[in-house]
Amino acid sequence: MVDRTPCASTTAFAQMAGLDSKTPHPTSIVVHRQSRVLEIEFDQGSAFRLPFELLRVYSPSAEVRGHGPGQEVLQIGKRGVDIVALEPVGNYAVQPRFSDGHATGLYSWDYLYWLGVNQETLWNDYLKRLEAAGASRE
Template sequence: MAGLRSETPLPEAITLHGQSRVLEVGFADGSLFRIPFELMRVFSPSAEVQGHGPGQEVLQTGKREVDVVSLEPVGNYAVKPTFSDGHDSGIFSWDYLYFLGTQQAQLWEDYQRRLQEAGVDRDAPMAAKAGHACGH
């Protein structure tokens, strides 16, 4: 999970747009980001997606139509979305949402490259999970 850095502006407005599948976040510095649910799900900061260290990331597929079914506040520093595929272990700090917003284009490029390198289609269903030691 990204920490809270003093230089990251605080969000002033957060709106879920179910029809267009985006989370709109307005920050105190005037930045306004429309972060697709798919991007949030593919880059979830959870151990299930990120692993427990470099090289342990799990490439996510089949998330184009994913919805956010609920969004819960976590203290004064983050939100925790529950996605329509059942994923609910990612805590999105303000820093991380700002990162997703500012780096969207690069993240999409990285994701497309990783899919191509793995020879996997973006819309392919996720492969069955093998056991995960931490239980997530």
């Protein structure tokens, strides 16, 4: 007999991937290349316009986030970054390919929703970290 009870790691992956039943799901995702904005609408009514630059500098990839706290890599010079492709990943995420070659981040529905809700705070934090590092968006 096979035990089909989800193990803790399976449950954690499902939550990390945005598969929680409470996670809003997108009803529309539109890439606006001219304005460099990803427009996303969710099934519970929320809608966000996420700048490509914000998506790029907050990529969920290990390349940007590191493999643990304190290993984050400040992304500089991303002001003009574009999304050149956006691929669906199952029923839980999208994977953008950016004009600077970055293509390893999987953006779950949960993560996209979190970015939308926290957009202003995240953006201000990014600008402060750039200033503290003496770095530029250019």
